[in-house]
Amino acid sequence: MTSFSRISISTALIATLCAPAVFGQELNVATNNNEDDEIENVDTVARPWQQHRSVALLLGTAGIGAQGNITLSKSWGIRAGFQIMPAFTISQDDKIGRTDVEHKYKINLANIHVLADYYLPFAQKIGLRVTGGLAGFVSAKANVVSVPIGEYYYGDIPINDERMGEVKTKVNRSGVAAYLGAGFLNLVNTKHFGLSADIGSYYLLPAADVEMTASGYLSGNERNQEQLKENLKGYRWLPVIQLGFHYKF
Amino acid sequence: MKRIYIALVAVSMGSALFFTQCKKPSQDFDFSVNADVFDNTVAVKLYDAATPGVAPKNVSITIEGKSANGVYEISGKKLFKIVDGIISLGIHPSMAPKEGNPVEFVINVTAPGYLKVRMPVTVLAGQETKMVAISMINTENPPLGVTVVSETVTLTGGATTTPVAMGTPAAPGEVSATVAIAPGTSFKDAAGNTINGASLSATMVHFNTKHAASLNAFPGSGFNADDVKDANGNIVSGMFQTAGFTNIDMDMGGTSVKEFSQPINVGIGIDATQTNPATGAPFAVGDIIPIWSYQVETGKWEYEKEGVITNNGGNLEVAFTTTHLTYYNLAFLQNTCAEGKLNFNTGLDKAETFLVDIFAANETVIPAVAGHVVQVANGAQAAFENVPTGEVTVKVYRNVAENSQTNWKLRAAPVGQFTGTLCGATPTIQLTVPVTTPITFNIEGRCKNNATNPVVRPSIDIWYRLTGSNAEYSMLGHVSQGMFSTTNLNYMSSYDFKVIWDGSNVFLRTKLIDSMNYQRTIDVPPAYEQYFCK
Numbered sequence: 001m002t003s004f005s006r007i008s009i010s011t012a013l014i015a016t017l018c019a020p021a022v023f024g025q026e027l028n029v030a031t032n033n034n035e036d037d038e039i040e041n042v043d044t045v046a047r048p049w050q051q052h053r054s055v056a057l058l059l060g061t062a063g064i065g066a067q068g069n070i071t072l073s074k075s076w077g078i079r080a081g082f083q084i085m086p087a088f089t090i091s092q093d094d095k096i097g098r099t100d101v102e103h104k105y106k107i108n109l110a111n112i113h114v115l116a117d118y119y120l121p122f123a124q125k126i127g128l129r130v131t132g133g134l135a136g137f138v139s140a141k142a143n144v145v146s147v148p149i150g151e152y153y154y155g156d157i158p159i160n161d162e163r164m165g166e167v168k169t170k171v172n173r174s175g176v177a178a179y180l181g182a183g184f185l186n187l188v189n190t191k192h193f194g195l196s197a198d199i200g201s202y203y204l205l206p207a208a209d210v211e212m213t214a215s216g217y218l219s220g221n222e223r224n225q226e227q228l229k230e231n232l233k234g235y236r237w238l239p240v241i242q243l244g245f246h247y248k249f
Numbered sequence: 250m251k252r253i254y255i256a257l258v259a260v261s262m263g264s265a266l267f268f269t270q271c272k273k274p275s276q277d278f279d280f281s282v283n284a285d286v287f288d289n290t291v292a293v294k295l296y297d298a299a300t301p302g303v304a305p306k307n308v309s310i311t312i313e314g315k316s317a318n319g320v321y322e323i324s325g326k327k328l329f330k331i332v333d334g335i336i337s338l339g340i341h342p343s344m345a346p347k348e349g350n351p352v353e354f355v356i357n358v359t360a361p362g363y364l365k366v367r368m369p370v371t372v373l374a375g376q377e378t379k380m381v382a383i384s385m386i387n388t389e390n391p392p393l394g395v396t397v398v399s400e401t402v403t404l405t406g407g408a409t410t411t412p413v414a415m416g417t418p419a420a421p422g423e424v425s426a427t428v429a430i431a432p433g434t435s436f437k438d439a440a441g442n443t444i445n446g447a448s449l450s451a452t453m454v455h456f457n458t459k460h461a462a463s464l465n466a467f468p469g470s471g472f473n474a475d476d477v478k479d480a481n482g483n484i485v486s487g488m489f490q491t492a493g494f495t496n497i498d499m500d501m502g503g504t505s506v507k508e509f510s511q512p513i514n515v516g517i518g519i520d521a522t523q524t525n526p527a528t529g530a531p532f533a534v535g536d537i538i539p540i541w542s543y544q545v546e547t548g549k550w551e552y553e554k555e556g557v558i559t560n561n562g563g564n565l566e567v568a569f570t571t572t573h574l575t576y577y578n579l580a581f582l583q584n585t586c587a588e589g590k591l592n593f594n595t596g597l598d599k600a601e602t603f604l605v606d607i608f609a610a611n612e613t614v615i616p617a618v619a620g621h622v623v624q625v626a627n628g629a630q631a632a633f634e635n636v637p638t639g640e641v642t643v644k645v646y647r648n649v650a651e652n653s654q655t656n657w658k659l660r661a662a663p664v665g666q667f668t669g670t671l672c673g674a675t676p677t678i679q680l681t682v683p684v685t686t687p688i689t690f691n692i693e694g695r696c697k698n699n700a701t702n703p704v705v706r707p708s709i710d711i712w713y714r715l716t717g718s719n720a721e722y723s724m725l726g727h728v729s730q731g732m733f734s735t736t737n738l739n740y741m742s743s744y745d746f747k748v749i750w751d752g753s754n755v756f757l758r759t760k761l762i763d764s765m766n767y768q769r770t771i772d773v774p775p776a777y778e779q780y781f782c783k
Contacts, residue, residue: 094275097703099282101275101280148282153325154325155321156327157341159282159286218281218283220693220704220706224275224278224279227276228278231275231276231277232274
């Protein structure tokens with residue numbers, strides 16, 4: 001898992017643990033000392049259906065992005081936005097048969113999405129919601145470069161040099177995805193600013209488009225393309241954990 | 250705060266139910282490493298000159314020379330074992346030939362009952378596949394054009410007491426060679442020390458110029474030589490146009506004789522029908538022809554003296570005296586350039602192998618370069634080392650089983666011919682290859698038993714002959730990672746194929762060519778897994 005992903009989750013957890021909130025209770029985030037006034041202020045700002053409009057900066061495992069939020073009623077809201085995951089590379093060791101292989105993945109994700117939120121009748125002040133919707137992944141690609149690990153010899157000749165070549169795999173899952181998740185709208189809720197948190201998953205609808213090429217001494221390994229396509233049939237879920245930093249207006 | 254934390258955990262755990270237990274993406278993959286290490290390979294074929302289809306037994310080779318460190322057997326091992334008369338060599342890519350810096354090494358060959366051979370090999374940049382055919386003379390069964398005489402002479406005090414005269418037998422119309430040793434001649438080793446012994450064993454071999462098998466045994470790398478001391482003492486290179494050569498070996502009790510206490514007389518016959526390249530007319534009495542000597546141990550040629558052609562009993566001959574033993578060659582040394590290149594317009598979609606003969610000017614019978622195998626794509630270049638300067642004639646033949654790679658007299662009509670200069674120019678030769686559909690091979694071997702390399706795609710030389718022909722195996726070409734294409738096989742003909750692998754194993758298969766496209770995955774038989782599935 002990349003450091004970027006770890007930061008995203010840590011941030012979410014720290015924000016959650018530090019947020020003064022009570023399950024099923026009203027949030028108390030007012031700043032004046034008058035207890036009656038605080039209750040009145042909280043009651044005014046806490047109910048999500050009074051947050052008519054906001055724009056949010058999204059930060060999570062699906063990338064960074066922006067989102068517009070509108071609450072339609074005390075139970076329903078809609079959101080639309082986009083997210084881009086900056087390209088990142090991760091390495092993974094694998095064992096294929098008796099061969100140790102290193103895979104380097106470079107992953108690109110970008111989506112535009114439209115989501116509908118249903119705010120549950122309890123814990124409305126914190127904005128507990130379940131969410132469903134659709135996303136169009138304009139980019140859901142992984143480029144993988146695979147090379148064998150370890151010392152290789154051809155007879156007496158070591159062959160761990162640039163002539164070894166690589167196996168390059170492109171997996172493309174761009175297309176429509178469904179989303180299902182849950183979260184909280186108002187982990188933090190002030191007059192103009194709010195913090196939301198969501199966890200869920202996209203379900204990628206298109207089958208994986210796989211293209212595999214091999215070079216050098218690894219030529220011929222592109223024969224595994226169809227097997228990879230078959231193996232990726234179950235890889236549909238793209239889990240999401242994210243925070244939203246809202247500006248309300 | 251606590252309740253939100255619990256809520257988040259609950260949602261997370263619920264979300265986990267969505268994640269399916271997926272297959273590992275690389276499950277059921279076959280991952281193989283099939284190295285094609287060598288950019289330059291040399292296929293070496295050693296054959297009995299009298300019976301080219303038969304490989305000499307118990308042949309040993311050593312590799313020496315400037316580039317010897319970079320020479321491997323084609324399986325990547327330093328294991329130079331001749332299997333069925335064949336070995337394929339590869340040049341380590343770090344020592345691959347470059348323009349102006351060829352790979353050079355020497356193959357020393359010995360086999361019981363055969364004349365020793367020292368074969369210099371030069372690999373130029375652009376010569377990706379090269380074939381070296383080494384003809385070996387069995388003194389008990391020499392080929393056409395080669396005659397042998399052996400004698401044992403009794404000595405007194407390590408010296409002759411009576412005249413010794415030896416002559417190789419000559420068939421009607423063919424020439425021979427003679428040697429005469431005067432009484433009182435004693436014998437010395439290579440260091441000049443007199444050898445004591447009770448008897449002298451002498452063998453004389455004469456090679457005429459009428460037969461390809463005889464000329465194929467010319468010492469060194471064909472008629473080319475790059476270590477020749479000329480009449481002025483300069484070291485030069487060139488190409489010999491020979492009128493005949495002979496080898497004289499003597500030993501006393503196992504010690505080789507190299508020198509004599511007094512000159513011996515040698516006579517080498519000359520074919521009166523052969524053209525004298527100096528005059529353009531058949532050789533005649535009074536013509537002058539240089540005499541050269543050659544040492545197998547060093548590979549060096551040296552000018553000895555001028556020889557004058559005389560009439561000896563109705564036959565033309567050059568008689569001379571010498572005080573040392575070696576090969577003797579009557580020849581003119583022609584100038585050559587280190588490298589000549591030729592562009593090939595084959596008209597074919599894929600690379601193909603061809604046989605090439607190159608004739609010097611004024612020579613139409615004996616090629617200066619014979620049976621050179623090239624593997625070229627359309628429009629690609631082939632390089633030839635030690636090409637005669639001046640005008641040459643290049644003839645290109647299909648590398649089919651009917652065209653012998655060792656006997657330049659067994660050739661069908663060429664598919665292309667060029668006359669002109671190769672030195673300092675890169676002309677183009679246009680080939681007219683009969684329209685045939687190439688037969689393509691894409692073969693891989695599947696190794697069972699969880700092998701380290703589950704799929705093998707070898708890079709090897711492949712040899713072939715027509716089934717039932719009992720002919721010598723010819724080199725068909727070089728297979729690269731299991732892939733090969735050729736127009737030199739005939740559809741619906743049956744061939745015997747031979748492959749040498751792992752330095753010591755020969756694999757034979759007879760196959761009817763009944764398809765144009767062989768894309769096969771073959772289960773490697775268990776008996777062969779130890780060689781291929783590693």
